[in-house]
Amino acid sequence: MSGESGRVLVVDDSAVIRQLIRVNLELEGFQVVTAVDGAECLDVVHAVQPDVITLDVVMPRLDGLRTAQRLRADPRTSHLRIAIVSACTQLDLERGESVGVDGYLAKPFEPMELVALVRRLACGRERRGRRGTAGGARVGGGGGRSHRSL
Template sequence: MESHKEKILVVDDEASIRRILETRLSMIGYDVVTAADGEEALDTFRKADPDLVVLDVMMPKLDGYGVCQELRKESDVPIIMLTALGDVADRITGLELGADDYVVKPFSPKELEARIRSVLRLSLIHI
């Protein structure tokens, strides 16, 4: 299997989702850092300089939409929203705020992994 060195920031207030994604993504070769809320996400982003962010929307302190807006002020890092908010209006909001993709919970980890590979591949084309 191809070895990845990309760093992914996983942001979710549910510890179980952070653990599952950290384990799965690490097993396939990504370097994974995590954050449990929006404020921690921004702090971790600035320290870790990830290549991609997987971002929950409904979180304490600062929601994912707010995090996405802040990240877009300082970076073009690819962002995949991962959230239970599945209405078309919610997806449109996330995409219009700058997310590159939007995955609705409950989700297939294999599908998310494929979307991560796809978004990273597209981001490399535009460098």
Template structure:
């Protein structure tokens, strides 16, 4: 009986040991599986985080690239706009310069035309007043001027000349010095003192041309002719003072 009890006790101990061993093995297996599951889940979590991080980095890179592209597009648009503005300003400057050049050329041509017109006066368009108290001198000088196709008006003396000039200004005045009432020099001073007639060319005729030069210049006389004078010289002075073209 004791042997049987011992054997039964050993068998019970063996079975208990086997049970405990099985439980330990099951526990260890469960722990292993749990550890593997935890490791798998951790790996999945880390993989998910890595994937999320990479996705975030990709999106951040794409956003940065988009912003950089937008920035470059804006800069390019601004550059093109600036180039267009500069081109427009350059075109405006060129057009302004062209218009200014054309205007300057037009004014130059107009001035040249005016100068040409002024220098192209014909004898027929030129009125010469002869002021002399000698009827013979008036007629002789008038015929000479008429022979060269000038228009001639005559004044009997200085006062008559002053009245006629006040009414209608001739192109050239040819006057004697010694005249009753208003002398040739007094007439010249009166003409020069009036803004309307200040530019009227004056030829004065005298027998004392050398002694009269300074006084005549002070009175504003353009030419002093001494008597007797060559007829061609009078015509030459009239042409020059009235700016009559040589062809006329």
């Protein structure tokens, strides 16, 4: 793994959300690189070589689900851990599962839920295709927040 805890590529069109995620992950020892949308993610992913990628769903140019689909289709990036961090619908969640997303965290989220999800993915404790909750996390409860492994 790169860095002490790993390297994370954070992809979100909101500068505020990118900074929130960056700060919380850096405080936990992760190296963080950011991108403003899926197109930029695909441009930098090979240079960054992240252990985990977090993707918002709704972004300009290339949304998070199409980005995940392209990452899975490329043999050079198909192994990367991908987490959706977004205010998603059930349909988005199902589409994410179908393209091979590893985990899901609904906005708004608690920073420690984000850190726990990224840490589990970076350490390889969650595998692609696994269904159910991640480490006792809530699914669909708690003020709109949910955290789910796919």
